[in-house]
Amino acid sequence: MSDSVIDRAARATPDAMAHKVKGLSDRAIAWIFVAPTILILLAINIFPLIWTIYLSFTNFRVNRPNNAVEWVGLRNYERILGDPDIWMTMQATAHFLIWTIVCQVLIGFTLAYLINKKFKGNDLWTTIIVFPMMLSPAVVGNFWTFLYEPQIGLFNYVVGFVTGADPSSFSMIGEVSLAPWSIVIVDTWMWTPFVMLICLAGLRSIPDSIYEAAECDRASKWRQFWTITIPMILPFLMLAVLFRGIENFKMFDLVVQLTGGGPGNTTTLTSIDLKREAFEKWRTGFSSAYAVILFVTVFGLASIYVKALNKVKQR
Numbered sequence: 001m002s003d004s005v006i007d008r009a010a011r012a013t014p015d016a017m018a019h020k021v022k023g024l025s026d027r028a029i030a031w032i033f034v035a036p037t038i039l040i041l042l043a044i045n046i047f048p049l050i051w052t053i054y055l056s057f058t059n060f061r062v063n064r065p066n067n068a069v070e071w072v073g074l075r076n077y078e079r080i081l082g083d084p085d086i087w088m089t090m091q092a093t094a095h096f097l098i099w100t101i102v103c104q105v106l107i108g109f110t111l112a113y114l115i116n117k118k119f120k121g122n123d124l125w126t127t128i129i130v131f132p133m134m135l136s137p138a139v140v141g142n143f144w145t146f147l148y149e150p151q152i153g154l155f156n157y158v159v160g161f162v163t164g165a166d167p168s169s170f171s172m173i174g175e176v177s178l179a180p181w182s183i184v185i186v187d188t189w190m191w192t193p194f195v196m197l198i199c200l201a202g203l204r205s206i207p208d209s210i211y212e213a214a215e216c217d218r219a220s221k222w223r224q225f226w227t228i229t230i231p232m233i234l235p236f237l238m239l240a241v242l243f244r245g246i247e248n249f250k251m252f253d254l255v256v257q258l259t260g261g262g263p264g265n266t267t268t269l270t271s272i273d274l275k276r277e278a279f280e281k282w283r284t285g286f287s288s289a290y291a292v293i294l295f296v297t298v299f300g301l302a303s304i305y306v307k308a309l310n311k312v313k314q315r
Contacts, residue, residue, distance in 0.1 A: 049295075056289035063282040076289035086290075088265060089273045095180055096187075096269060097248050101241055103188040108195030109237065113229075115196070116203040133193040141257020144186045148172040148258075173259050179266050183255050187248065195240040202236030203229070231315075238309045242302065249298055270294055 056077070059070045080086055115126055132140070147155045148171070156167035172182040206229065214224045252271040255261065261268035274294065278287035 052288045052291055055285050056292050058285045060285045060288075061282050062284045072285070076286050077293065079286065080290055080293060085265070086270075086273065089268050089270050092180065092265075092267060093249065093269045096184060096251065096267075097245060099181075099184045100187045100191075100248050101244055103184065104192045104195045104244055105237060105241060107188065108192045108240065109199045109233075111192070111196045112199035112203055115200060129196065130193040132190045135190070137190075137253040138257055140186060140190050141254050144182075144189075145173065145258060148182060150174070174263060176263055176266050179259050179263055183258055183267055186258060187251070187254060190254070191244060191247075195244065198236050198240040198243075199233060202233040206232050235309065235313045238305075238312060242305055242309065245305075246298060246302060249294075 057071060057073060059072050061067065111129060115122060115129075135143075144155075147153045150156055150168045150171045153167075155172065156170070159165065159170075160167035170178065172178045172185075210228055210232075211224060214228060219227070250271050251269055252275070255267055255269055255272060259267045261272045270290075274287055274290050277283050277290060
């Protein structure tokens with residue numbers, strides 16, 4: 001009978017090393033296997049973060065590596081927090097963030113509630129609804145740019161048919177008042193299926209016995225919805241809000257494809273502004289401070305939100 005790989009490896013191991021390994025505890029062996037992954041994570045995540053924090057206190061410019069690097073302290077942070085243009089990008093980001101989350105949660109939950117009511121063609125409709133989420137942001141951006149064309153775009157013709165307005169009289173991505181809503185519509189179309197799937201999982205996790213007991217107590221459907229469905233699906237809704245909030249705070253590619261941050265700076269989100277500061281103006285120290293502020297903002301808000309989510313789950 002041929003020897004196994006383990007037997008051959010054991011015979012090939014030097015006696016000195018074999019005695020050392022034999023004396024290791026299970027915990028030490030576990031650390032030996034986990035250590036490479038931890039080192040990789042430190043190299044990819046922790047070190048760049050520490051380096052970014054260091055650069056945020058300097059005037060370093062990556063396109064001028066031979067210039068002397070000066071320690072400027074909190075000057076970069078003061079300039080960022082006192083810059084009205086950056087506060088405008090924060091406002092544009094907040095507008096995009098709030099409205100996309102509201103639309104996606106309302107529409108996603110409604111679709112999940114309807115699909116949860118089993119009917120003929122249920123699986124087909126679920127697949128069709130989920131389809132936009134499978135596309136890349138670049139494809140979605142180009143697709144909707146074509147739909148938003150004032151002369152030949154289907155979107156303008158649909159709006160004109162419903163409202164009676166001339167389809168060529170407005171441009172969704174070319175007008176200051178409409179451009180922010182154009183990216184809200186596209187992001188909602190693309191990511192509402194994600195919220196729907198989370199809500200659908202929550203709805204299907206509710207035991208039927210609870211509804212049966214409520215019916216025995218003669219509770220109406222409306223009463224069951226507010227006292228059973230909403231409280232039990234609330235953690236799933238909050239989880240969907242957390243995921244979409246973090247993702248939309250750093251939204252970049254879809255907005256670049258649609259509007260490029262325009263017209264003017266109307267749709268310039270913080271991620272786009274940060275990219276311009278870092279890789280167009282080459283203000284590395286300034287952009288590092290900008291990135292640190294955004295990181296602290298997202299991390300702080302997410303931490304508070306997760307605590308609230310845990311309290312809701314423990315009820």
